[in-house]
Amino acid sequence: MAQATPTVRGGTHGGAGQPRGKVSFYRGGEGMVTWVLHRVTGVAIFAFLFAHVLDTSLVVVDEGLYNGVIETYHSPVIRLLEMGLVVAVLYHGLNGLRITLIDFWSQGAARNTMMMRVQHVLFVVLSLGAVIPMGLATIQEITENGII
Amino acid sequence: MATSIQNPEIDTRVSPARQRTTSNAEFYSWVFMRVSGILLIGLIFTHIGIMHLIEGGVGRVNFAFVCGRWSGPFWQTWDWAxxxxxxxxxxxxxxWIIRDYVRSPQRRFWSMTLLYVVATFMIVLGTITIVTFSPIDCAPSS
Incomplete structure (x- = not known):
């Protein structure tokens, strides 16, 4: 079996030859972008999970209190945030699946470019599949109840 | 392949962090992230489909909806998982993020402490919520 040739994408990290006083940037290419997005979406989802545990706990405190808090989730502004949350979860999940395949699938590292493409096509398709019905439900709510 | 063990290109030196411990805790945390990640894709994607997409999504969620959902052990177990x-x-x-960005030992200690307190609080409060929720409270609602 031929050994995979290691390739470095945009690896122009400033080394010893770099003039003093110049800031060097690690330019890791698209792999670095997905790494940053994985962290950002992860932190955002964890923050939401904290809030979600608190709001759900009200269900054992008081029926009216729970209904009141959930009612605020029906407002169009929060529905927009909700769409952002769903898109963040989709991105984090699909990217995590690719990372797992790189680690556990014998062809994973070699097929990364292909998986990257599949991942992002799936992300766009699933995001549209989620955002469109949520958007329609929100528009329907606005036409029925106005913007509250 | 097996010959790569003799490959002089490969750095076989052991890091100082690895030399200081014989614990495999970090390896298990790495495995856990992948195993729990795959399980969470199934759990959370389904959860999003049911709670946010179909039948008007969050718009139909209220106390009565929770009564129906948590009337049996299936969704209670699902939500607890x-x-x-x-x-x-x-x-x-x-x-992992704190370890990457919080360099001062003191600030790292307090960040980690806060994180562990918050995570314990979330699991304890969430468990209490699911376990103590009683469908008796749901009986004929006005």
Missing amino acids: QLFLATLHGANGMR
Whole structure:
């Protein structure tokens, strides 16, 4: 079996030859972008999970209190945030699946470019599949109840 | 392949961090992230489909909806699995992030302490919520 040739994408990290006083940037290419997005979406989802545990706990405190808090989730502004949350979860999940395949699938590292493409096509398709019905439900709510 | 063991190109030196410990805890945390991640994709994607997309999504959720949903052990177990796995997965990710960006030992100690307190609180409060929720409270609502 031929050994995979290691390739470095945009690896122009400033080394010893770099003039003093110049800031060097690690330019890791698209792999670095997905790494940053994985962290950002992860932190955002964890923050939401904290809030979600608190709001759900009200269900054992008081029926009216729970209904009141959930009612605020029906407002169009929060529905927009909700769409952002769903898109963040989709991105984090699909990217995590690719990372797992790189680690556990014998062809994973070699097929990364292909998986990257599949991942992002799936992300766009699933995001549209989620955002469109949520958007329609929100528009329907606005036409029925106005913007509250 | 097996010959790569003799490959002089490969750096076989052991890092100082690895020399200081014989614990495999970090390896297990790495495995946990992948295993829990795959489980969470199934759990959370289904959860999002049911709670956010079909039949008007969150717009139909209220106390009466929770009564129907938590009237049997299936969704109670499902939701508890989500709570437990997502909190541990999220907390471990936050631990890696803190370790990357919080350099001062003192600030790292307090960040980690806060993280562990918050994660424990989330699992305890969420478990209490699911376990103590009683469908008796749901009886004929006005």
